[in-house]
Amino acid sequence: MDQSEVEYKVKPRIQKGKQVEILMEENACFYDLTYYLNGCTNQNPDADEDERQITPTLNLLNISYDVSEYIGPWWKGACFRKKKQKRVVNDINVQFRSGELTAILGSSGSGKTSLLDIIASRSNGRIGGKVYYNNYLCTAEVIKQYAAYVMQADRLLHNLTVRETIRYAALLRLPGKMNSKEIDEKVNKAIAEMGLKHVADSRIGGSVVRGISGGERRRVTIAIQLLQDPKILLLDEPTTGLDSCTTRHLVSSLSDIAHNGKIVILTIHQPRSDVFKMFDKIGLLSMGEMVYFGKSGQMVEYFQDLGYPCPTYASPFDHYVDLASIDRRNHERELETMSKVQKLVQAFSNSSINDENIHNIEEETMRHSTRRTMLFFFKPQPPSLMRVLYCLIGRMLVNLKRDRTIYMSRLVMLSLFVPFVCAFLGHIKTDQKSIQDRIGLMYQSVGVPTYVGILIAVGVFPPLRDLYFRECRDGLYSTTSFLLSYAIHIIPFQAISAMIFSIIVYWVTGLHPSWSRFAIYYATIFVLHFIGEIMTVGVMGVFFNPQIANSTSALILSASVLIATGFLRSFPSMLDIFQWGSWLSVMKYSAEILVANEFSGLNFTCPPMPNIPCQYPTGEKYLADYYPDAVEHMRRNFWALGGFMVSFLFFTIVAFKIRGIPNLH
Incomplete structure (x- = not known):
């Protein structure tokens, strides 16, 4: 295929994506206006369309992501160092559907975590394109109400039990009008959903005092995010540091959560072959561009048609992640692998699988909203300041009294x-x-x-600070509430x-x-x-x-x-x-x-x-x-x-x- 043919096939697709984006912005504005003027229940959708089973979707249209980085040594300062723009994610068009478990693969630096940050509205750079959930632009408010983000590191207090950890999180996350009985029901449901009943009253533990296993800690972190029953669950490297058996059980639990009607997206660095069939869809990233995005069962056949068959007894995950990686051991290998990756990106851009993805995005984003796709924007009454302070102070005191060394040192x-x-x-x-x-x-x-x-603060405060970073990022409480609670409890x-x-x-x-x-x-x-x-x-x-x-x-x-x-x-x-x-x-x-x-x-x-x-x-x-x-x-x-x-x-x-x-x- 010569260059002219490539340009001919790519340009209409880009124009089509732009058209979709413009129409979507118009539709979003119209539906937002209708929502605020008519209220949540005064819509008159088409009866036939309303009767159809409509699957909630998350659509990414022409997504690009640029970050700024300084060139030169840090001691020159921001005023004397040049700043350049680095493109982390480029031209991503994908659709995630409710009821599917999607894995985003790629080597380190391929843009996996950046893609999750874009969806979660936690990015720090300049974003091009749009992210829509059910035809609504994914702003920070939409994400806060409908999505949950499980970060890679487990930030938990080692001296609390599993039940205490989840219950304190529930007091901070659930609406203020919920009583103790309703909160306990939510906690028990989250424990059962993540298979934590057998360790519910065991301590989290840490590097010194033995507690639950690493896989169980990951389940606790996920259970905390499930308390608010999110429609979208994002997980950054949830299997890092886990053995094969624990990884399989964790992915199986995530698959069950997805098939119960949620959009579940996870990034994974080194997946094992035994979890390959648990994923409904797979996205393979390299240098911020999509090398493949489609059904897991089609991936091997797709690359085989491109001339890259998967060797016998080899894991498709490992093989194709290596195929889409850049080898930087020397300049020649880097140029060779970069050229190969660019061909893979171009091949996927012109593939029938990508055409189907774009068609699905067009069909979904051009469809009129109905009662099934309408997002209900409401702000439940948050926990009162007194409940937040009571929860934070109580958690700090329980964590403190369980550690004799810290308790006596104070x-x-x-x-x-x-x-x-x-x-x-x-x-x-x-x-x-x-x-x-x-x-x-x-x-x-x-x-x-x-x-x-000074000595006491250095020894006691860092774990509490790490937990604050996670919970404040989730919008559970303010910096003032956290530090005031810390001052009161000491x-x-x-x-x-x-x-x-x-x-x-x-x-x-x-x-x-x-x-x-x-x-x-x-x-x-x-x-x-x-x-x-x-x-x-x-x-x-x-x-x-x-x-x-x-x-x-x-x-x-x-x-x-x-x-x-x-x-x-x-x-x-x-x-x-x-x-x-x-x-x-x-x-x-x-x-x-x-x-x-x-x-x-x-x-x-x-x-x-x-x-x-x-x-x-x-x-x-x-x-x-x-x-x-x-x-x-x-x-x-x-x-x-x-x-x-x-x-x-x-x-x-x-x-x-x-x-x-x-x-x-």
Whole structure:
């Protein structure tokens, strides 16, 4: 076939696709207008057509997807690096039908996950073409109501049971008007549908504590998405890391779900031959273009007619994925395989199977809407804010109390510093030398609670953050709700931990013997402990790596203690910029509170020898030299601590919102 014949056959098809797209936009606008003017039940469809069994479809018309990528090293910055457009998906025309299980095959980088992102309205680049479900443009609202997306990674809390995991998800996903009995029925149905009854009361488990198997974790993730009874189920690499037996059972369950009237689409990287016949349709992608899309039973015959028969005893999946892959071991092999793939793409574009696909899309998209194809756009009453907070806080507490290591670290990690402080300082006296001892104790009282807060946040928060990324992407709750729940659930533990630390350190070291002053000391320790953890959580919203977040938070707090407390160097002797900057640090106000609380009203003994001067006979004399007006500013400083608590929580929310949700694939 020469080039002119190829162009002659391809051009009408492209024009035809454009015509379909234009007409579809007109029809969609007309039907949307009719829907909003006449309501859901005032349609008068053709009676004969309404009586026919109409299968819901998902149609992709002339889909292309371009993403931006920077050229050059990252340290040049966005302003100095060139940016180019990369086409990830190109000219895709396919139809997915209800009651069919469709597998999208292809090697890494072929565009499988990008195709799912386009359907799910989760893409970040520029999309060409349209996606329609039952003649309606698939916007984010349509997808949220009718589709569910199961991502590749299982983000589950290891200490919860299967039933608890699904029930907490149901509380967040199901309408607010549903009562506890109705929610339990939904949970039990999802457990039964995914074959999880035998492990319903078993823990999810993780790398340390053994729980359910990897295949069962995948089933739990799918069961969560089935709670809302979606019409479209998208799954990204659901069989990754599973053995052949588990893979077969999982695909069999997905096939049953599809045949019960849903559109089920999954991507798969290395499928096994024993699941070949379970797929109703197969799409084979390479370099973002469709090499084959049709019935699974026709694939071998199709490639055999092209001159690529499947060898005896070879898996058709493996063989044809290899056939459509690019070999990049050297330049010659890359050019050779790219040329072969381009011929395969061209052959499918001119094939009768593709003609049938386009004909089906035209027939479906040109058909008038009826009651059977009408989409009912409604927004069920979401769970109330109180239910969301109750669910999030309850889930965090259950997950925490099941892990003895984390639970005890929250309560006693701060207290582990107590023996070192008490053994080093002992019972502080009231002579001139004790002034330095008290300043050292104040230094430890300011630094230790914040640093322990860093350690706890780094060890506890990442699994909760990963789960938040998935659920916030599904639109279950806001960033504010999640972080507010986290802050509320840590307060009791920090209050107890700060109390144990304070009551031992304060009375064993012999600080000012007053319960009212002890209360001030305790309140300061509690606030610093809280701020250390919340600030680290905010840093982990910016840096996804916990080790980097740990180092960054420790650096910030260490610099604050060095500059803003006046313990290591007096304020008058520091540079002006440091003196000004100290007003922006919580350490300045907490240090003034602790010093004023301890030194005010304290009398020091002087050396018995008359030739040695008594520099600070009273605490007020010391405060006048180094912390003037600290006593008078006590109320102001406490207001500042409260403001810093709110400010750090606000900073954490803003950090998460600006950074956004990463690519969870």
